Amino acid sequence: MTSHELIPDARRPGQAEAAGGGPPGPQPPPRPWFRPLLRFRPLLREAAIAGGPALLAVYLGYRNRWVGDDGMIYTRTVRQLLAGHGPVFNVGERAEASTGTLWQWLVAGAARLSSRDPSVVAVALGILLTGAGYFLAVAAARTAVRPWSAAPLLPLGMLVLLAVKADWDYATSGLENGLTTAWIGLSWWLLVRAGAAGRTRTGTGDGPSARTAPGAVPTRAGGSGGAGGSDSASSHAGTGGSASSGTEFGDGPAARTVAGRGPRTPAFGRSGRTAPGAAPLAAAGGSPGPRAHAAAFVLGLGPLVRPDLALVGAVFLAALWLLLRPRPGHALWLVGAAVALPAGYEVFRAGYYGVLVPLPALAKEASDPVWTRGFAYFGDFADPYRLWLPLTLLAALAVHLPGRAALRPELLAPPVAGLLSWLYVCRVGGDFMHGRLLVPGLLLLMLPVCAVPLSRRTGAVAGALAVWAVCCALLWRPAASSGDPYLILDEQRDYTVYTGSPHPVGEAVHARRPKPLRPAVRAAEAAGRPVLLLPVPPAADRFVPLPLARRLGHRIASSYDLLGYNGIVTPLGDTSVDPLGLAYPLAAHQARDAFRTAGRSGHEKPLDPAWIVADYTDPGAALPAGLDPARVRAARHALTCGPLAELQASVRAPLTPGRFVRNLLGAWSRTSFRYPDDPVEAERALCRG
Structure with missing residues (x-):
């Protein structure tokens, strides 16, 4: 029993005393629970x-x-x-x-x-x-x-x-x-x-x-x-x-x-x-x-x-x-x-x-x-x-x-x-x-x-x-295509049409696009022989398989200019070759001619197929019809000469501490390095000795 219960008139702690000493007045209502949140x-x-x-x-x-x-x-x-x-x-x-x-x-x-x-x-x-x-x-x-x-x-x-x-x-x-x-x-x-x-x-x-x-x-x-x-x-x-x-x-x-x-x-x-x-x-x-x-x-x-x-x-x-x-x-x-x-x-x-x-x-x-x-x-x-x-x-x-x-x-x-x-x-x-x-x-x-x-x-x-x-x-919408000479596309509209989906998001949606590369990759996987899949110009609607170089250790190397699609249908352990250079150092470092500014931005430097064949096949490999053997030989020779050989080593040699340091010290000159896109001219410029 507390002192307040023993003494009824005692004022509890916190209880206000009424004016004049009378009984305590009414207590204020409790604060609403949400009032602190009002601030x-x-x-x-x-x-x-x-x-x-x-x-x-x-x-x-x-x-x-x-x-x-x-x-x-x-x-x-x-x-x-x-x-x-x-x-x-x-x-x-x-x-x-x-x-x-x-x-x-x-x-x-x-x-x-x-x-x-x-x-x-x-x-x-x-x-x-x-x-x-x-x-x-x-x-x-x-x-x-x-x-x-x-x-x-x-x-x-x-x-x-x-x-x-x-x-x-x-x-x-x-x-x-x-x-x-x-x-x-x-x-x-x-x-x-x-x-x-x-x-x-x-x-x-x-x-x-x-x-x-x-x-x-x-x-x-x-x-x-x-x-x-x-x-x-x-x-x-x-x-x-x-x-x-x-x-x-x-x-x-x-x-x-x-x-x-x-x-x-x-x-x-x-x-x-x-x-x-x-x-x-x-x-x-x-x-x-x-x-x-x-x-x-x-x-x-x-x-x-x-x-x-x-x-x-x-x-x-x-x-x-x-x-x-x-x-x-x-x-x-x-x-x-x-x-x-x-x-x-x-x-x-x-x-x-x-x-x-x-x-x-x-x-x-x-x-x-x-x-x-x-x-x-x-x-x-x-x-x-x-x-x-x-x-x-x-x-x-x-x-x-x-x-x-x-x-x-x-x-x-x-x-x-x-x-x-x-x-x-x-x-x-x-x-x-x-x-x-x-x-x-x-x-x-x-x-x-x-x-x-x-x-x-x-x-x-x-x-x-x-x-x-x-x-x-x-009301106002951009055109689906700007036309020539500078091709600019409403890409979102294009991909809903190409894929047949109003929301082409997943990789599976894009992989189902009716493009010739996917069946060519499947056929190469079924055959079990390492091949380079090279598109046949000018329409590039079919691919010719060439024996892939043994030194690469891959089953498939597929060359296709739709790089994202190529990256989906080509297995991760194999090579998706980009002839436009966004993911292929050899193509990225070729020189761009001054007149190649029309068409799509970033698509002005397509790599000559002779370079791809020289890079991904062994000497003596059979060549597809229409490809000049002299240009392929010139490309093979140029790949072994001077800064072009160093460029290849910088991205393909094992990354040892010494390779990292050489890459670091040579990065400035390597970034500015360009070689002629024509294999014969490149051989002449790079292999003078």
Whole structure:
């Protein structure tokens, strides 16, 4: 029995005494169980707003899901990895056929965990990563724009992106576009966080959100809940602008100033002018914290996502430096964080493959300018969708943004990177797949306008864009083929027709295509004799078997220009010969004639069959009709001479430590090495002694 039961009038602990000493008054009702969750309402609201475009992108990507022949090039390399043969396309030849290094390893890891067909895994990852990239893009845009406007924010950039069919198509396809979208979204989100943290740690704001918006309830973090979105600390935490993250990007003296612990002086008003006494965006000489190094690390991954994204990563890293303004020593640490993994992989690539870039870059001669074909590729992307209309409207709208606010590094970096990306794609001659290489640039251009404050002007632009988007999504479509001289295809449409499936995803769907290679491979397997399957020109609708060289130790070597399909029907332990050079070093290193820029991009260097016969058969082997024996003899001799013999050894000799070092030291000269495509000329040039 307690003392409270012995003494009835005794007041229990925590029981309030009524006024005047009377009996206790009524107790307050218990707090609802969900009340602690109410503080997350701003975060949930922002997540719902950013999630809308992401969910629509996921739906459109799933509805148009497919895998093309180039996607199957990745899946053969993935299957070789899972079989323990290493990152190669063919056993016994170290060739890097995958342009997207991270994508190759990501699909391999997911396929290992799920035990599913790698092509199905690639489609699922592409859709999810596209949705994640769009979510991060909108979330970052809202955080970037909110400091200088409390008005509702319109996702105009997403309206443009989601109306373009190429954007839906390459959410899947088996290629690395989904990973590209996710990397761009994450990179910009981290850049915006750096900018928000820099302003917070210096005690500065950017306009309306630095003050209490009309009718809003002030919070301890100094934010306000304005119309159309939350400016509270929890809202900014959810979208990358946390007030408490002021020390996450810096740990110097300036980093100790946190919102809610002192007065905040707006750095930029609505006019964009710097307020008197306002501190710079980031304190010069500050020490970057762990999150700054993490941001630099992610931005540095660009060349591993796609080699051409190194340009985008460089622009974003420059913007990060402008936001943080670290001391030289700290800047070197940031650079080290950015280049550590790409540099390490480059050492591996040079020692393992013997060259500095993936083979597709050599096969397509990415260092050569082909402006005419590149501009034709850009026109094939822009004209069907009338892209000049939304781009003109949004460019005119950007002119009316507050001057200093629009010049913030995190807002300038994406459009600058997008324009440079488009310029580079045009310089290298584009691609043969409609819009694939231009969609990332369009995303970059749209990032800053994924959250535009509502006004009469922006409302009118939004209405015009909505009409354009409806026409674009329902009426305007690219042609199935651009025709001559520069062949550009709507690949998603083509593969649904070729395979007879509305969603050609699995490898089995592609293997059933009525192509002559599959029955030829089956016949060779049944015969049990090692053979080289060589297509008979000009139609290549049948194959002639030639005795395969004994030194190779394979049963079948099949030559076919549809490399992805070839990689499916040719067993992993045998050789899928690529006469176009995407996975065949000998073909990739031949010189491209200046006039060979028409047709499909990346298909301008077909290897003379004499080289394939010389490489894969023994001397004295019977030759098919129409193949000149003198050219085959010249090719055999050239393969034993000088740098061409060294090229063959760099990818086929056993990878000993000594071979790795020789590959590493010779990678630069080997990457630039080209030989004449004519065997007689090559013999004359390489075997002079």
